[in-house]
Amino acid sequence: MKTTRKSTVPPEKQLCILAREFRGTRDEQHRASISRKYAHAVRQLINSKMWRRIPPLEDQLPDEWMPKDFFQHWSLTPPPTRIGKPTIILEGLEDVAILKALLRSDLLEDCELQPAGGQPNLATAARKHILNRHAPIAILFDTNTLDQRVIDETVQAMTESVESVAGDIPFDIIYCIPHIEAVFFNGVVNLKRIFPEFENALIPELAKTDPKRQLQALFENGGGPANFNNFLDQLASNEVKKLQAKDPIRQIIIFIKKNRDAA
Secondary structure (H helix, E strand, O other): OOOOOOOOOOHHHHHHHHHHHHHOOOOHHHHHHHHHHHHHHHHHHHHHOOOOOOOOHHHOOOHHHOOHHHHHHOOOOOOOOOOOOOEEEEOOHHHHHHHHHHOOHHHHHOOEEEEOOOHHHHHHHHHHHHHHHOOOEEEEEEOOOOOHHHHHHHHHHHHHHHHHHHOOOOEEEEEEOOOHHHHHHOOOOOHHHHOOOHHHHOOHHHHHHOHHHHHHHHHHHOOOOOOHHHHHHOOOHHHHHHHOOOOOHHHHHHHHHHHHHHO
16 A cells, blocks of 8 residues: 655745735734744754745745744844734724723723724724734723623633634733623712712612613613713722722723833
């Protein structure tokens, strides 16, 4: 019986093939995958100590996609690294409003808040931001469920999606169970002060399972502020300070402080 040996493409030939494949796609995730394979081939060539000729331009990737080892090996000046501010990718404008109300002004100056237009767009927005800005990102999203199994699956899917393009760019996945509005029902905010009819409009089980809808019910029947922005304006400074020590706000603050120096 004859056996067929699998042919191995030499690393220099791989650079040519990968560069051609890179030019043939606009898909960011595919390009990131090609870039990683290209970097692996470059390391093989460097380790061989037999790499004598620099690849022609048509066998190279754009500078921002080339591995650092390539520039070091050929004594070339690497392109400037584009590092943006740590960025929080959020579902919508209400989430942006909450963070603007709860984060200190210096932290707001040191980060960017970017609404994605809904949960289905979060991972895509995060990948694009990493590839375009090379900036650390944190995704903040509502789980919309109390089921930990579903939550774990969603977090894993988001992590794998972002990880596929992140490389050494830091990222974090932060979630709110079941909505970010739950922070207002954790005993820190004196809702009776803000809504005179609080006790009549409160449904304890609803506040636990659907705090977003419970807050809307307070706007309609609580006798206080009738919209989100007016409600945020009513938060006392001591309440804001206490909320900063609670998840997910605490996690967001940690993320910004940890990554702002890199910007």
